[in-house]
Amino acid sequence: MRKEGIGIVLLAAAGLSLAACSGKDGAGEQAGATSAADGAMPASASLPDALDNTDGLQTVAEALKETGIEGVFREKASYTLIAPEDDAFAKLGDPAKQLTExxxxxxxxxxxxxxxxxxxxxxxxxxxxxxxxxxxxxxIPTLGGGTLTFTQAGPTVTVTAEDGTQASFDGDPVAGGSSIAIPVNGVLKKL
Structure with a gap:
């Protein structure tokens, strides 16, 4: 009986957190892209379309197109993309350039x-x-078969890949369709 009560409390808390996701602040919204800084619900444009209109995430937006993965985000299923910013790819130099080109x-x-x-x-x-x-x-397991580990120190959330590469949440998330992209300041893979 005690476990049932805890489960109900957790479900209620999850429902409250999802209900809190419905607010939008209008700032940062661009052509169907929704800034999810305040936990905004998914927007009507698909995530790839939203990323196309988001400064600093053009490399990952182009990667979704080049690989055909953008089609996954046009379906009804929901995904979270831990999205390396353009600067994160640029910091990797030639290996990232070779990968993306x-x-x-x-x-x-x-x-x-x-x-x-x-x-x-x-x-x-x-x-x-x-x-x-x-x-x-x-x-949290990735679609690539790995696992990402999330920790937090103060307001900073850090994500660590299995190979030890790390990045921190950086900037406002972008919602599109039934998915969301969380910008990070690093690429989670050694190149």
């Missing part, structure tokens, strides 16, 4: 899948899960 897009597709999570999770959802965890971290 290659004729064979298999390696780029694998990189994108390593940044994709099943389900729609706002930064607030991830932060709340970290705070609720016993050890101050959560692990």
């Amino acid at each position: 290659a004729d064979d897009h298999a390696a780029l597709a694998a990189l994108i899948k390593d940044h994709m999570l099943t389900g729609y999770m706002t930064p607030q959802d991830i932060s709340a899960a970290i705070k609720a965890s016993k050890d101050g971290k959560i692990e």
Whole structure:
């Protein structure tokens, strides 16, 4: 009976957090893209379309097109893309340039899948899960078959890939369709 009560409380809390996701602040919205800084619900434009109109995320937007992964975001299923910013790719220099400009897009597709999570999770959802965890971290599997570990120190949420690469949430999330992209300041894979 006690476990049932806890489950109901957790479901109610999840419902409240989803209800809180419905506010929009209008700032940062562009041509169907929705800034999800306050946990905004998905927008009518697909996530790839929203990313096309978002400064600083053009490399990942182009990668979605080049690999054909953009089609996944046009379906009804929800995903969270941990989206490396353009500067994150630029910091990697030639290896990133070779990856994004290659004729064979298999390696780029694998990189994108390593940044994709099943389900729609706002930064607030991830932060709340970290705070609720016993050890101050959560692990979430990627579509690429790996696992990302999320931790938080103060307001900064850090994500760590299995190979030890790290990035921090950086900037306002972008919602589109039934999915969301959370900008990060690093690429989660050694190149």
